Amino acid sequence: MDVRFVYITAGSKHEAMTIARKLVSSRLASCANIVDPVHSLYWWNGKIQEHLEAIIIAKTRQDRVDDLIRGVKSMHSYDCPCIVTLPILEGHTPFLEWVARETDNALGQGDEG
Secondary structure, eight states, X not given: OOEEEEEEEESSXXXXXXXXXXXXXXXXXXXXXXXXXXXXXXXXXTEEXXXXXXXXXXXXXXXXXXXXXXXXXXXXXXXXXXXXXXXOOSOOHHHHHHHHHHTOTTOOSOOOO
């Protein structure tokens, strides 16, 4: 099982909730955590920007990542959203199995986790 965490920044909690809800309901992610607010500083258009953002951490399988990225980009308000994946090298096997199982399109309702 090849599980990934996908780290996504969003412009607001509302945007993060909208994106996360769509990812989970379409089974592109088994679940998503939202961290709000986060104070972000970054370079954009030649100067340092400073904003409050929200972070989404979505759990998925590697083979769902491309579709997840396309889905996020289609909903996101940013021109260049941060959407990066992190491989999970080890973990609690029942949790990793749950992530894999709940990101299967063929499934009906799943367990909470």
